[in-house]
Amino acid sequence: MTDKTRVGVIGAGSISRQYLTNLPTFADVEVVRIGDLDVDRAKAQAEAFNVPKSGSADDVYADDEVDLIVNLTIPAAHVDVTTSALEAGKHVWSEKPLAESREGAQKLIEAARRTGKRLGCAPDTVLGSPIQAAMRRIHGGDLGTMISGLAMMQSPGPDMWHPSPEFLFQAGGGPILDIGPYHLSSLVWGLGSIKRVYAEGGRARPIRTIRAGDRAGTEFEVTVxxxxxxxxxFASGASATLVLSFDSPRRRAGLLEFGGTEASIVVPDPNTFGGTIEIHRPEGGEPKTIEAEANGNGRGVGAVDMIRSIREDQPHRASAELAFHVLDAMLALQDSVAATEPIELTTEAPELRPVPEGFNPTQAAS
Structure with a gap:
C-alpha cells in the first residue's frame, strides 16, 4: 500500500454522502473510484464529491489502484459484493449488517481468510469517543465487576422520512437489524459475548405508508x-435489557447504560460519535461528567482503524468476527420472537481492545 490507502466505494445511495464527506478528511485515505448498479448515480456522486473515477461495481473490482473497497450496497447484496471484492484482492469495509444470514456471514469470513484480506463491518460508532471513553473505564475495572446493561431506541419508524424505506421493513431490516447493531455492538464491547436471548415483539401494522419524497402515499408490506x-x-454472567421499536410515537434516540458493582456509566446515543458520558457512584450526588468530543471521528473511522491495524500487524477492532456475533444475536432475537422461547447463540465475540485516548483519524498515526 502507498502512504494513503486508495479506496473504492460501491453503492451510491443516501448513506454514501456521509462516507464521501468523511473519508477524504481521514489522513490515511484517498477515495479514487465509486461504482453503482446505476452508473449515472455513481457519476453524480463522483462529481459532487470530487471522486476522480466512477462506473459500475465491476469497474471498482477491476481497478488496480483500489486497495480497499467500502461496500455501501443494500443488505441483500452484501454477501455477493463483499465476496467479489475479496476475490478481486481488495480489503473490504462493509456497512451493516455483515450478511442477512449466519451462512452468509460464515462464507464471508472464510473468503477473507482464504484470500488473506481484511474484512471489517459497521457500526464503527462503537469506536467513537464517548463509547471508547466508557470502554477504557469498563475494561480498566473502574466500574468494578460488570453486571448489567440497558439499551433502548424508539421511534415512529423510518417510513416517516425515508423516500424508499421498504428495505428497512423487510428481511435484513426492521429495528433489530437496522438499529440493533449499534446497541448490541456496544453491549458486547462492555459486557462480552452474548450467550442467550429471549425476546417478545411483533408488527403494529402489516402495511405501512411512505410519508416523504416523491413516493409519499405509497403503501408497502412489513415482513419483520x-x-x-x-x-x-452474557457469558460473563451479566445481563441486559434491550428495547427497539419502529412503532413508538415517542422518540427515544439511543439510550445506553452499563452497570458495575462500583459505578454505572451512561453513554450517549450509540449511533453518534460525540457527547457526554456520566458516571454514577453508589453514594449518590451529582454524577461525574466527561465530555467526549467527536475528535474527527465519523462514518468510515472503522476503515481507518482497519488500515492502521494492517500496517501495525494488529487485529482491527470492528472485525467481521464481531459483526458475525452481533448478527447471530440479532437473528436469535428474531427467532426468539417467532418461537416465544430463549435462543442460544452459536458464536462468541473476539477479544476487544479499546481505542487509545486521543485517537484522531484526521491526523496521521505517529
Whole structure:
C-alpha cells in the first residue's frame, strides 16, 4: 500500500454522502473510484464529491489502484459484493449488517481468510469517543465487576422520512437489524459475548405508508418485527435489557447504560460519535461528567482503524468476527420472537481492545 490507502466505494445511495464527506478528511485515505448498479448515480456522486473515477461495481473490482473497497450496497447484496471484492484482492469495509444470514456471514469470513484480506463491518460508532471513553473505564475495572446493561431506541419508524424505506421493513431490516447493531455492538464491547436471548415483539401494522419524497402515499408490506423487548444473558454472567421499536410515537434516540458493582456509566446515543458520558457512584450526588468530543471521528473511522491495524500487524477492532456475533444475536432475537422461547447463540465475540485516548483519524498515526 502507498502512504494513503486508495479506496473504492460501491453503492451510491443516501448513506454514501456521509462516507464521501468523511473519508477524504481521514489522513490515511484517498477515495479514487465509486461504482453503482446505476452508473449515472455513481457519476453524480463522483462529481459532487470530487471522486476522480466512477462506473459500475465491476469497474471498482477491476481497478488496480483500489486497495480497499467500502461496500455501501443494500443488505441483500452484501454477501455477493463483499465476496467479489475479496476475490478481486481488495480489503473490504462493509456497512451493516455483515450478511442477512449466519451462512452468509460464515462464507464471508472464510473468503477473507482464504484470500488473506481484511474484512471489517459497521457500526464503527462503537469506536467513537464517548463509547471508547466508557470502554477504557469498563475494561480498566473502574466500574468494578460488570453486571448489567440497558439499551433502548424508539421511534415512529423510518417510513416517516425515508423516500424508499421498504428495505428497512423487510428481511435484513426492521429495528433489530437496522438499529440493533449499534446497541448490541456496544453491549458486547462492555459486557462480552452474548450467550442467550429471549425476546417478545411483533408488527403494529402489516402495511405501512411512505410519508416523504416523491413516493409519499405509497403503501408497502412489513415482513419483520417492528417492536422488540428482549433480555440478553452474557457469558460473563451479566445481563441486559434491550428495547427497539419502529412503532413508538415517542422518540427515544439511543439510550445506553452499563452497570458495575462500583459505578454505572451512561453513554450517549450509540449511533453518534460525540457527547457526554456520566458516571454514577453508589453514594449518590451529582454524577461525574466527561465530555467526549467527536475528535474527527465519523462514518468510515472503522476503515481507518482497519488500515492502521494492517500496517501495525494488529487485529482491527470492528472485525467481521464481531459483526458475525452481533448478527447471530440479532437473528436469535428474531427467532426468539417467532418461537416465544430463549435462543442460544452459536458464536462468541473476539477479544476487544479499546481505542487509545486521543485517537484522531484526521491526523496521521505517529
Amino acid at each position: 418485527p417492528t417492536n422488540v423487548n428482549a433480555v440478553l444473558e
